[in-house]
Amino acid sequence: MSIASDLRGAVERNEIVAWFQPQVDVETGRITAVEALSRWQHPIRGLVSPLVFIPTAEDTGAIHEIGAFMLHEGCRQAARWRDDGLDLDVSVNVSAVQLARPGVFEQLHELLNAYALPQGRLTIEITESQLIADLSEVATRLARLQSYGLGVSLDDFGTGHSSLAQLQDLPITELKIDRSLIQQLTVGGALIGVAVALLQERGVRVVAEGVETEEQLERVRDLRCDRAQGYLFGRPMPVDRLDDVLRRSLA
Helix, strand or coil: HHHHHHHCCCCCHHHHEEEEEEECCHHHHHHHHEEEEEEEEEECEEEEEEEHHHHHHHHHCCHHHEEEEEEEHHHHHHHHHHHHCCCCCCECCCCCCHHHHHHHHHHHHHHHHCCCCCCCCCCEEEEECCCCCCCCHHHHHHHHHHHHCEEEEEEECCCCCCCCCHHHCCCCEEEEECCCHHCCCCCCHHHHHHHHHHHCCCCEEEEEECCCCCHHHHHHHHHCEEECCCCCCCCCEEHHHHHHHHHHHHH
């Protein structure tokens, strides 16, 4: 009850903030993208993880206000980095609750026009666990996102029940392999490697999540993933700290 009541007006009070985690090109090691992640700077609780407040936000409807803020921040920062000469893609998570509301498409269209973002610069992430049974309806919504020039990423692959056959019916531009698969990768990596190759043949970019050690990075290279994300390259951080990281990487 406390979380639900405290969430009301959190965006207006500037308590919801966007942090960013870098993604690197597996071959070059350069930062090529960032993922925007919401954090709640609660006046009493301190910094609250989205794992704590997002489920409540979805249940109460506060997710629409939080989601709108995160989309705006993702576009604003993407445009700022572009103006600074940094070629960075930005991904933002959108929940199934948000995607089910028709207004989210108009909001995205307006944001892309307002910030003049190039095609594919902004990627919308949908988690595998959020996919509903009606894949044809989901495919229609994702195709609409693509029609606006957005990238569409299926996040946390390997935690749900979708198969490669089902993925063939989804108009995605990116697939993120869940950290649980990457961190436990052993002999079974051959099957993941086949999946990666099949998706890349379709032009789908593959990102490995949860890369924390050089050994895991080497496995990701063996799988020929395109990008990697994890503590090895940087934890989620405020935008000013990320700016410092980006400046050092380009020095």
